[in-house]
Amino acid sequence: MNPVLVLGGGPAGLSAAAELASLGAPVLLVEKEEYWGGNPRRWHYSLLAPDLLPAEEVLNPLVSRVEGAPLIERHLRTTVSRVEPLSSGFRVELKGPETSGWREVSSVVLATGFDHFDSRRKYEYGYGRYPDVIDFKEFEGMIHDDRLTRPSDGALPKRIAWLLCVGSRDVQVGNPWCCRMGCAVSIKQAVEVRQKHPEIDTYVYYMDIRTYGLWEDLYWKSMNEYGVKFIRGRIGQITQAEGGKRLLATGEDTILSRPTEVPFDMIVLASGMEPGTGTKEAAQLFGLPVGPEGFLTPKLSDLNPVESGHPGIFLAGAATGPKAIPDAVTEGMGAALRAYKHARG
Amino acid sequence: MLSAHQIREIVAERDARRRGTGKKVVDVREEMERLEEKGELIIHRIRPENAPVNVETLFGWTKRIPTSRLWHHKSCGQCGNIPGYPSALLWMMNALGKSYLNEPHQTSCTAWNYHGTATSNPVALAAVAARNFHRAYETDHFPLIHCGTSYGDYKEMRKLLVENAEVRHKVREILRKMGRDLVLPEEIVHYSEWVHAMRPEILARRTHDVSGVVATVHEPCHYYKMIPEDAVYDPEILGGQRPAVPTGILLALGARVADYSTWYDCCGFGFRHILSEREFSRSFANLRKIRPMIEEAHSDVAITSDTGCVTTLDKSQWIARAHGEALALPVLADVQFAALAMGAHPYKIVQVHWHAAPVDRLLEKMGIDGRAAKAEFVEYLAALKRGATPETLYPPRDEIEKYFAVNKGQVLPEEPASAASGALVAAVGRALK
Amino acid sequence: MSVVAHLPHRTPTLTDTEAAHPPALELTGRRPLTAEERRTAETIFGEFRADGRYREYVLGCLNCGECTTGCPAARFYDFSPREMLQIAAVGDATTLWDAMQEKIWACCQCYTCNMRCRFGNDIAGIISVMRELSVRHGLESTRRVLAPFNRSLTLLMTVGTQVASDMIQPDFFRDWGPFAAAGEKSWDADPHLLRQAIPIDVLQTTTSSWEVSVQTSLELFRIYEEAGVLDMLRGLDPDLTEMLIDIIEERREEFEEARTRYHSQLAAMHGPVATFSG
Numbered sequence A: 001m002n003p004v005l006v007l008g009g010g011p012a013g014l015s016a017a018a019e020l021a022s023l024g025a026p027v028l029l030v031e032k033e034e035y036w037g038g039n040p041r042r043w044h045y046s047l048l049a050p051d052l053l054p055a056e057e058v059l060n061p062l063v064s065r066v067e068g069a070p071l072i073e074r075h076l077r078t079t080v081s082r083v084e085p086l087s088s089g090f091r092v093e094l095k096g097p098e099t100s101g102w103r104e105v106s107s108v109v110l111a112t113g114f115d116h117f118d119s120r121r122k123y124e125y126g127y128g129r130y131p132d133v134i135d136f137k138e139f140e141g142m143i144h145d146d147r148l149t150r151p152s153d154g155a156l157p158k159r160i161a162w163l164l165c166v167g168s169r170d171v172q173v174g175n176p177w178c179c180r181m182g183c184a185v186s187i188k189q190a191v192e193v194r195q196k197h198p199e200i201d202t203y204v205y206y207m208d209i210r211t212y213g214l215w216e217d218l219y220w221k222s223m224n225e226y227g228v229k230f231i232r233g234r235i236g237q238i239t240q241a242e243g244g245k246r247l248l249a250t251g252e253d254t255i256l257s258r259p260t261e262v263p264f265d266m267i268v269l270a271s272g273m274e275p276g277t278g279t280k281e282a283a284q285l286f287g288l289p290v291g292p293e294g295f296l297t298p299k300l301s302d303l304n305p306v307e308s309g310h311p312g313i314f315l316a317g318a319a320t321g322p323k324a325i326p327d328a329v330t331e332g333m334g335a336a337l338r339a340y341k342h343a344r345g
Numbered sequence B: 001m002l003s004a005h006q007i008r009e010i011v012a013e014r015d016a017r018r019r020g021t022g023k024k025v026v027d028v029r030e031e032m033e034r035l036e037e038k039g040e041l042i043i044h045r046i047r048p049e050n051a052p053v054n055v056e057t058l059f060g061w062t063k064r065i066p067t068s069r070l071w072h073h074k075s076c077g078q079c080g081n082i083p084g085y086p087s088a089l090l091w092m093m094n095a096l097g098k099s100y101l102n103e104p105h106q107t108s109c110t111a112w113n114y115h116g117t118a119t120s121n122p123v124a125l126a127a128v129a130a131r132n133f134h135r136a137y138e139t140d141h142f143p144l145i146h147c148g149t150s151y152g153d154y155k156e157m158r159k160l161l162v163e164n165a166e167v168r169h170k171v172r173e174i175l176r177k178m179g180r181d182l183v184l185p186e187e188i189v190h191y192s193e194w195v196h197a198m199r200p201e202i203l204a205r206r207t208h209d210v211s212g213v214v215a216t217v218h219e220p221c222h223y224y225k226m227i228p229e230d231a232v233y234d235p236e237i238l239g240g241q242r243p244a245v246p247t248g249i250l251l252a253l254g255a256r257v258a259d260y261s262t263w264y265d266c267c268g269f270g271f272r273h274i275l276s277e278r279e280f281s282r283s284f285a286n287l288r289k290i291r292p293m294i295e296e297a298h299s300d301v302a303i304t305s306d307t308g309c310v311t312t313l314d315k316s317q318w319i320a321r322a323h324g325e326a327l328a329l330p331v332l333a334d335v336q337f338a339a340l341a342m343g344a345h346p347y348k349i350v351q352v353h354w355h356a357a358p359v360d361r362l363l364e365k366m367g368i369d370g371r372a373a374k375a376e377f378v379e380y381l382a383a384l385k386r387g388a389t390p391e392t393l394y395p396p397r398d399e400i401e402k403y404f405a406v407n408k409g410q411v412l413p414e415e416p417a418s419a420a421s422g423a424l425v426a427a428v429g430r431a432l433k
Numbered sequence C: 001m002s003v004v005a006h007l008p009h010r011t012p013t014l015t016d017t018e019a020a021h022p023p024a025l026e027l028t029g030r031r032p033l034t035a036e037e038r039r040t041a042e043t044i045f046g047e048f049r050a051d052g053r054y055r056e057y058v059l060g061c062l063n064c065g066e067c068t069t070g071c072p073a074a075r076f077y078d079f080s081p082r083e084m085l086q087i088a089a090v091g092d093a094t095t096l097w098d099a100m101q102e103k104i105w106a107c108c109q110c111y112t113c114n115m116r117c118r119f120g121n122d123i124a125g126i127i128s129v130m131r132e133l134s135v136r137h138g139l140e141s142t143r144r145v146l147a148p149f150n151r152s153l154t155l156l157m158t159v160g161t162q163v164a165s166d167m168i169q170p171d172f173f174r175d176w177g178p179f180a181a182a183g184e185k186s187w188d189a190d191p192h193l194l195r196q197a198i199p200i201d202v203l204q205t206t207t208s209s210w211e212v213s214v215q216t217s218l219e220l221f222r223i224y225e226e227a228g229v230l231d232m233l234r235g236l237d238p239d240l241t242e243m244l245i246d247i248i249e250e251r252r253e254e255f256e257e258a259r260t261r262y263h264s265q266l267a268a269m270h271g272p273v274a275t276f277s278g
């Protein structure tokens, strides 16, 4: 049996690879970066929503399962540059430091994931110009490494705001979809800040709180256990106040129905999820359609969310839309099962 | 900080996304080409004689700014109450050897009235725009829009005329009744974009060191909030995050441009508010603009690029005395400031006496002898009183032009008048076909 | 409004069904509408929803408040663009009527809301549509609001510019202080002299921003007649409208006289000048 190609070594890809190996199928796991674990690893996520487990406790077992499986041939810093269909399966050309050249694979799992929205594109928030405007993916690393200081002057902030839906639900930047994670992750970050520094005031600016399903618990807890404050209404622009010493968040409090202007020491932007460049490349490479948002689209998103519709190509994780880790992991398992069936013929 | 290249990529990406999903932003200029092919309108094209310079818009689209052979689309408020605004511009064109036409055959855009009172409608607004465009076309000079509101309104009207066939046909019908046709210029160009494009030439003729000047910029709303995709941005100016005009010319001249917290706010003009909601208009200008410009940014001058903004920010300051506040921040248009830096006469050309906030200290900072200039001007007024012929930037028009929209080629520093008349006749002939 | 009633179609939204059965909003503390007011309110509501621009401008709303963020009017009045959009999208005839009495005139038409709106609404535009409606229906509140504009409206309609330097009379603009008009700086020059000292020929007048040629003014008036603006004005202020027509009549006569005077010069020309008749 030719190996199953798993493209992408994030939570979804790792899960698919481990599952395939446990079924006894050989796997070719290809990741373009130099580490395993995808976005959670790239940005050094701190605690994970909703259960506040350290990210390592989730990622490490996923990685070690893969590393301990002899059936998995792993390649970091490697990509697929060309694809040719075979009567059954595909010929793929790998490009990487350890391995290059054509390989035959029986089926393919695309787990190419997402990219964060680049907050520089919301010009009015001054991200990239004002050092204390921070993207929440960077903030994960800051909490993780216990570096809660302001980039501008190294002082401990007294007041931090989170702004949800940056680059999501917004036609101004062409992204009308919801990122699904921004609410929960921002609230989690505020909780983490309050755990470590109860003296820091934390505010979350929202238009809707979408801590869907059981994740709602986190939202409630953040208020009654940690004293995180919620303001309904968005910040529409960020400028500098007090001669550049603080940030000025201008918005509307839509419950008071009044415009507001509040100085903050730091503002964290919950940037959305966009189809990753790797996902877009994979779509082109394998000739798969993408939806109007640019994500890969399963043929039947209700009945079979892991099947691309093209024989032998399966989809998993954030490559098909914004998703949490448990969903990405589950889809990795589902895609593995289908890919295994296909490979077995 | 981002590199210019990174930002350019982001801009292009943003454009691609906006075009791809959600509310589609189409480049009306492409639609115009299609409609011209179908004979539904005429595009007034930028020609080599217009010596265009390329700039970039918010979406990374290229915008061509014609720099010569221009038709001045004047602004009512500027000509009425800040005459140094247009005269600084015309003076600068003379100084840089750019040809232009300034004539009485133009109406205002009428959009101040519309935004203030709503006593008009889209068809009328569009017809007014098209009438003025046609007039520019038949003189074979490319329209240069002096007013931010006219600029915003004309872009909206261009969009309406391109996207809405019924309005288009109705407007064309009206125009034909007066012997005109539907003409849309290839680009709608604000004078501040011209100033922006002329930065190197202006800098080369700078006679005064302005590096000691701290300026704050008020960005006119109708420049960048209406049809934002067409406003000029430059990755190297304000990180590409805010419009490049009029900040670019200040930076080019060597002035310092300071940021302040209410940068995005409007000036408080409000169309009807400046006349009939005065408390609002004056308070807004002072509390939300002038005061932060002084207190946060310690600026020596507020620079903007629109009629209503100069008027509101400048004239609103005096009444702050009622609250014991002596606000005195000079307010100038970009082109006035640049003309001063190029040695234009503060009174005879820049006409600073039409501004309410005192400019003496600013002139001093720029190394301009304001007192001597004032004395010269007072002398000039006395001469006029004695019956001297007024000095003008171009030979005055003929009597017949008080009545009829004819044109004999008024000011053409680059070429003799007869050549222009020839071109005019050709253009009229073309327009009638 | 026929001309714009057929703007490009969008998919109908929830609000369309509601238009047929507007939700009954009970506003507390307000005077109930008289029967006549109610009739006008219903008519206005119908015209509002039928205007082609409605579908173009009102797309939906997330109540994010970003439009209000930068709204100058929201800082000083009981007004916000979010509220206006909500009224436009889900309000009924009475709510719309109420907003049209006073609120719509708070807007500065700065377009900040439009630039920010993540739903892509044209809020400034829909406010203009409401204003046009209140002018067309000659609402009493509108007359009050527009009264101070008669001078510039007259100038605009008959000349073609909206401003003249002699509008800045010290006692009309006392709040602009003694330096608002150029003549009153440290020297004492009369306004005509100061205009003469502007180095641009067509600006050397005090009664208009620049001298507009008669033909050009007449062309503008023709546009107003053809586009229905004059009819709109007639509903609001018949006396003013008659006065405008009289002034234009005079300008037409002036134009025709000039045509005779410049007969030979004009004969040598082609184009709109020759064909145009006021």
Ligand SMILES: Cc1cc2nc3c(=O)[nH]c(=O)nc-3n(C[C@H](O)[C@H](O)[C@H](O)COP(=O)(O)OP(=O)(O)OC[C@H]3O[C@@H](n4cnc5c(N)ncnc54)[C@H](O)[C@@H]3O)c2cc1C
Residues within 6 Å of the ligand: A007, A008, A009, A010, A011, A012, A013, A030, A031, A032, A033, A037, A038, A039, A040, A045, A047, A048, A049, A050, A078, A079, A080, A111, A112, A113, A114, A115, A116, A136, A137, A140, A181, A185, A273, A276, A277, A278, A279, A281, A282, A316, A317, A318, A319, A323, A324, A325, A326, A328
């Ligand atoms: C700030 C933030 C915090 C989050 N926190 C949580 C949390 O607390 N709890 C939770 O459940 N979820 C969280 N998430 C969601 C979580 O990140 C995603 O669910 C998860 O990363 C999806 O995994 P994935 O494998 O599908 O995609 P990714 O993590 O994006 O991984 C895709 C991988 O594929 C690789 N790749 C892409 N294209 C190619 C190619 N062509 N060739 C080779 N390799 C390629 C990429 O390099 C990447 O390593 C968070 C998300 C954000 C934005």
Ligand code: SF4
Residues within 6 Å of the ligand: A164, A165, A166, A168, A169, A177, A178, A179, A180, A181, A182, A183, A184, A208, A209, A210, A270, A272
């Ligand atoms: S999950 Fe929350 S932050 Fe993300 S787009 Fe949805 S509502 Fe906004």
Ligand code: SF4
Residues within 6 Å of the ligand: C067, C070, C071, C072, C073, C074, C080, C081, C106, C107, C108, C109, C110, C111, C112, C113, C114, C123, C124
């Ligand atoms: S256009 Fe009107 S409603 Fe919109 S922000 Fe400006 S003042 Fe407010």
Ligand code: SF4
Residues within 6 Å of the ligand: C060, C061, C062, C063, C064, C065, C066, C067, C068, C081, C082, C085, C116, C117, C118, C119, C120, C121, C123
């Ligand atoms: S910005 Fe748009 S979506 Fe947000 S509240 Fe205003 S109208 Fe609604």
